[in-house]
Amino acid sequence: MKNIRKSRFGSWSKWLILALFVIAVGCQSLGGLDLNRALVAGMDTNSMQQSVTVSLHMKADPFKLSEEAKAMIELWNDAKLDIRSMKMESWDRMSLQGQLTLAKGVIPFQAYMSGEERLVLKVEGLSRAIVIPLTEPDGSTTAFTALTDKLQKEYQAKGIDKSMASLIVSNLPNPKTIKVTSGSETIHNENVNVYKLETSLDGTELVPLAKTFIRNLTKDDDNFKRFIGELYDVLWPVLKPYLEKDAMPSAMLPESPLGASLGDKLGGLKESLMEAASDKELAVDIIHNTAKQILYFALIGIDSASRSEEPAIQTMLSKQTQVKARLAFDQSLNLRKSDLELTIPAPDGGKEGITAIQFNVQSETWDRNKPVKADVLDAGQTPFVMGQGRSPFELLEEVDPESLLGQLIAFEKKQNEPKVVNIPLHSLEQYAPDGAYMRDGVSYIPLDELASYLDADVVYKDDSITITGIWDTIIELASGSSEAIVDGEAYEMDGVVIKQGERYDVPLRFVAEQLYCEVFYDADQEMIELVLPED
Known part of the structure; x- marks a missing residue:
């Protein structure tokens, strides 16, 4: 079994929380609340208890919804x-208890991560617990995993995440709307004196905030270089022994952490790079200058994208995109309660019926950096162990089809089944016209009929034809010709375009396949089967 890299929920969750906060609140002090200090303090968490609720709401125009979209919304809307209960005993030992609530009912679940060993998951509707090993079956780890684990420990010991957070938040501007007041909040049945921060921004503020942040960062040379220096002090001592070896096998191979043998291929370049990397001042200067160049390109790219006339981009950067945050910090500047709301308008302007998607995340935190004991979850005598030659598809056999989880999986499977169109195939003498017919060994179909199956647009001009597929593929044809121009490139079809009165018949297989269909022939049924592309 290949090594399964351990997922530290605490690690990614704190960065997610930080990202949401800094987008919403910037970095400057307000009303006695030092936002920089408060946000960075949130990175220094080794244990805690927390409750989190994530909800989804889709705004829709029922008159524009397809039957499939209606079914999807009925299932997932207001999920x-x-x-x-999330009990974080340490970064690698924690437990979760929760449930997924849908219109049709509730699916409870439990999870427990036991140090360096395994993750246990129980979900109502599964006949057995799932066990995800976090090491090799013999308890060993690959060289690459050993390297990354060592880097992770050094990274945490030196507080690099806090240094990075400080660099980011100290250069972020505040949004236009933000206020801080003092008051009290009930948090886990406890009345707590807090700083209450409320802020909001819309899509029109995103680009100016991003550009200001990048400009600030490129000007903050001292702090930027200090952070790179701290990162260097963590990375270089760990990487250097591997880089000094003659052979550096690939990270894709378990026996080595860094790359296929480079010594013979790079010759003196390797020694030059090692010498430059060993000089901290030179290495920091090189990385700093390179990072600034990347930021300059990012600044230009963001500005250019904001000027695009692409409707989806303009919609995202409009007032319809909304971010709202209500945060409560205790007197020690620990985040204790949050309510974050994100509204994203549909990129297509609601043409498909869904006009916007709204996410809401609410959380309460207590017992931060106090003794916390995770709830041990017993996997039972015969758990389903991921890996060990088992695929995720085998896990589906453990699902009770009568349970809500089973019904949910069946619904999703049905929704994702490819759409198939069966077209009767006639001989030329029997053609009505309906369906397709054979002529000189080639199957033909009226173009308008084929286009209706594929949701393609067809424009006729004299005897020239332009077909535009749902993925914007453009096919240009001409009556009496076997040449097709597909996205500007010429192809020879297996037959010519035939004009039959007011209609045009085209070689079915060629046109369908260029529009991302799969074409099959059932000789017994004398039927052509089109598997349509997903739109």
Whole structure:
């Protein structure tokens, strides 16, 4: 079994929280609340208890919804993920208890991560617990994993995440709308004196905030170089022994952390790079200058994208995109309660019926950096162990089809089944016209009929034809010709375009396949089967 890299929920969750906060609140002090200090303090968490609720709401125009979209919305609209209890004993030992609430009912679940060993998951509707090993079956780890684990420990010990957070938040501007007041909040049945921060921004503020942040960062040379220096002090001592070896096998191979043998291929270049990397001042200067160049390109790219006339981009950068945050910090500047709301308008302007998607994340935190004991979850005598030659598809056999989880999987499977169109195939003498017919060994179909199956647009001009598919593929044809121009490139079809009165018949297989269909022939049924592309 290949090594399964351990997922540290605490690690990614704190960065997610930080990202949401800094987008919403910037970095400057307000009303006695030092936002920089508060946000960075949130990175220094080794244990805690927390409850989190994530909810989804889709705004829709029922008159524009397809039957499939209606079914999807009926199932998922106002879905809610409740993590009622998250007990973080340490970064690698924690437990979760929660449930997924849908219109049809509730699916409870439990999870437990036991140090360096394994993750245990129980979900209502599964006949057995799932066990995800976090090491090799013999308890060993690959060289690459050993390297990354060592880097992770050094990274945490030196507080690099806090240094990075400080660099980011100290250069972020505040949004236009933000205020801080003092008051109290009930948090896990406890009345707590807090700083209450409320802020909001819309899509029109995103680009100016991003550009200001990048400009600030490129000007903050001292702090930027200091952070790179701290990162160098963590990375270089760990990487250097591997880089000094003659052979550096690939990270894709378990026996080595860094790359296929480079010594013979790079010759003196390797020694030059090693010498430059060993000089901290030179290495920091090189990385700093390179990073600034990347930021300059990012600044130009963001500005250029904001000027695009692409409707989807303009919609995202409009007032319809909304971010709202209500945060409560205790007197020690620990985040104790949050309510974050994100509204994203549909990129297509609601043409498909869904006009906007709204996410809401609410959380309460207590017992931060106090003794916390995770709830041990017993996997039972015969758990389903991921890996060990088992695929995720085998896990589906453990699902009770009568359970809500089973019904949900069946619904999703049905929704994702390819759409198939069966077209009767006639001989030329029997053609009505309906369906397709054979002529000189080639199957033909009226273009308008084929286009209706594929949701393609067809424009006729004299005897020239332009077909535009759902993925914007453009096919240009001409009556009496076997040449097709597909996205500007010429192809020879297996037959010519035939004009039959007011209609045009085209070689079915060629046109369908160029528009991303799969074409099959059932000789017994004398039927052509088109598997349509997903739109």
